[in-house]
Amino acid sequence: MGCFGFLKVMMFAFNGIIFLAGAGILGVGIWVKVDSGSVLGVLQQIQDAPAELGQLLNVGYLLIAVGAVLLIIGFLGCCGAVRESRCMLLLFFVIVLVVFIAEVAGAVVILVFRPLAEELISKLGKQATKNIRDDYGRNSDVTGLWNTTMDTLKCCGFNGYNDFTGSPYYNETSHQYPPQCCLHAASPCSAAAAQTASNTTITGCFPKFKKLIEDNSVVIIAVALGIAALEVCAMIVSMTLYCKIGSKRG
Template sequence: MSCFSFLKILMILFNLAIFLGGGALLGLGIWVTVDGASFLKIFGSVSASAMQFVNVGYFLIAAGCVLMSLGFLGCCGAHRESKCLLITFFSILLIIFVAEIAVAVVVLVYTSLAEILLQNLVVPMIKKEYGVQKDITQAWNSTMEGLHCCGFNNYTDFKDSPFNKEHNSFPTYCCSSTNNSCTENMAETANVKGCFKQLLLDIQKNASVVGGVAAGIGAVEVSLPRNLAVPLRKERNRSEEQVPWILPRRSFNLDELRIRSQDGWLQLDKDPDGHL
């Protein structure tokens, strides 16, 4: 197998993986949209927690369509060895990479703004749904248990919630003790951190790992297809240059015979003896 064929196969396999991944996300998104109840039964409260902030079904469908289109474009560009398709493919990848960096910068710079926006969405939902909606209650219980936190800000988020009104207490995660009852005084004394602040604290503790993983994903995202396609194109051009010119089987006038070289057309003339 030649180097050209090997690079071409690698490029096609890389984009085929992107295409199949997009198809999986698309199918998952359709499943969540059509039958979200069965999805929650299988994947549990983590998925329910995500559904509090975004419509997971439509998000997965959109992401799947984008990835499938990107993979199809890359496969066609590699198979046809089309410079236009490959440039379009790289341009889209570069746009996605820049968008990821922009989102990361915005999140880091405007963390306080994000906290305010989320607080305005999440806290009213807790006061209205916690203790009534099973999925939301399980999602928050799993979050508080995993992060060792209480509510979005603290225990006060659960005041006047259906759970608080029914049991006249707060979730046990808001107290240091493992008793079944957590009164307001106990929660105030325990002073358990809110989940948003605890999440930020965990991210800061593992900032180097998170940054390294993000940088690695971005580098692979941009460099791998580029490093595959650039040699692919060069090898293709080299192969075309090595193909010899074959004269067609037709009659021609020797006085006007020309051959093509790398520098242009060469005119073949006859000498006085009639030789070329």
């Protein structure tokens, strides 16, 4: 097997794994959103399962988006290598390049333009707070997404418990705050209890997420560099095949 054949096999194998992973993730996402009743039935059969496990239904859209992207990338990589299609290989290269550029741009904004990043996060925080006050307790998807986030990170709101003040949930529960904002997360609590909890262990989700990133910065950087290296290798292999196919046909 020559160099060209080896690159084709590696391209096919690597993207075949990506394609299968994407198909699996996409299938799970569609199943979660379309057949939510069956999913809940399966979850309820799990012995001693936490109640918040049912909130997994709200990650269906994310699974569908991630699965679709992986499916497209894997398909283009596999078919481009097997069929020796320069068009598919070029499209594969472009998609991976766009993802790579977006990752680099995000890193540059965070590391170099920190004031700009803080401004963007501030705007995001305002939108998140507005989202809570407008829809939490009224929109099941928004409520479920925030419940899942708060249960996972053990936090309350975007900045803190005050984000829920004036929300549909707050008004319908006689000015009470979600259980996640309380020290004993079993039932809603008053503003005084939520304030006590925020002074001890339960902070906003953004401060908690920021601390989580700072505590695991080395691991995150290593994973990011590994993903970037794989993307660069994929682009190099795809362009090598692209050029070799062109020279062979020429």
